[in-house]
Amino acid sequence: MKNFYSQFDFQSELLFEQLTSEEKKIVYNAMEPLIIKKGSLLFYEEGIPTGIFQIKKGKAKKFKRGFSETEQIFYIYTTGDVLGYHALFGEERYQDSCEALEDLEVNFIAKDVFFKLLEDIPSLQRVFIKNIGHEFGVLANIIAVLAQKNLNARLAINLLILENRFQKHDEENGIDLSREDLANIIGTSSESLGRSLKRFKDDGIIEVDKRIIYIKDKDVLFKLLNIEFC
Amino acid sequence: MKNFYSQFDFQSELLFEQLTSEEKKIVYNAMEPLIIKKGSLLFYEEGIPTGIFQIKKGKAKKFKRGFSETEQIFYIYTTGDVLGYHALFGEERYQDSCEALEDLEVNFIAKDVFFKLLEDIPSLQRVFIKNIGHEFGVLANIIAVLAQKNLNARLAINLLILENRFQKHDEENGIDLSREDLANIIGTSSESLGRSLKRFKDDGIIEVDKRIIYIKDKDVLFKLLNIEFC
DNA sequence: ATAAAAACATAACAAATGTTATATTTTTAT
């Protein structure tokens, strides 16, 4: 089996790592630092692309409102992640929205500057398009989970994914998300989410302090998946 | 609201339509006709990309097996559709599998030939990458539906989508899919799917002959969505 | 520091979906 986490991770923090240190220098010189306040949008559905972002510090949610009012969150970006490039390559509008979950430090590369980079660094376009292909597979995996797993299994999977993502770059421990956001990732109501969380608490699988969730027994979560996967 | 159907349609049948008639001629000259038997794979997950396909006649399902054994179908291709190009651009392996649902007539463009085309026709790459961006949005919409809609609503949406797609290019009327495949699109068991189909039949919304589903009252299906979307 | 607002936790009941079992229809192979 492929690595569990990479099946659900865009791995966009590795995009620039594939460049030579010379090329990396060119890219990082093109960036301008920005602060984005909690709750504001980096970009929004149907908006005209302005450039790409790399998160220096903080978390952001990528979501889409269907015809229903509830937002479906399909990715949480965190430190190191690069985002906002799909629409640039396609010369299209944004397909989704992205909102800062806390005050965000980002590096921004304006559209024109980015296109100049693509000219100057031949391998850059390939690296990006390759990642879009990978992200395509991630979305397909998310579809499979939502379609095939029950609530407890979806919660287990997402707790594992989120803890892994959050501790990868931040030294942050635990999962700090609002119950509503977490429910909108998992595809349920916050009340039903609460019931599953309570069961996990009672079983000693997680601990909760304020709203932060700490995984105490990763093995049981994986085992829970294996059983229900058969 | 954007067109309902285009939110769920890859629209890959329009890819070559955006070229000049001169360019189109070059592309169509590069194709070689193939017959693919019902049940065989056009490509499979983790396989090495061989080229791209355009379906001349027939239907194919694109799916992915999660860690569970059940296959999650996330797209049904039909006449005119172009597929198999994601992995080529990314110089990656296929992220998913594609199986012929009936005997298929396809046009095939081998990998090397396709790369030559990309050199000869400057606008071709942009057209493809733009479509990958669009497809990304389609997957996000599918995620929203699976996460937020109940079984009847998911069935209603998918019946509308499939009927529209099948009659777009074939003169075919009605939806001819196995109950298992339909269940694996909608994210349920074939028994639960059967129950919803029966309810739709009893309500006069659909008629079923053999296994082919005919929509009798599209308005009620749309109305069913609007009500449940609020 | 305190009051008001927002977010969270929990329980009881209702509704939807999953599961198991059996009968019927359709397709396939001879």
Add this chain to the structure above:
DNA sequence: ATAAAAATATAACATTTGTTATGTTTTTAT
């Protein structure tokens, strides 16, 4: 054309999830 196999239809019961309601904790604004 016929028998065997596969796919489909349906029902009854079990389980999961949604919904409504209420109390508590945490955050925010003054």
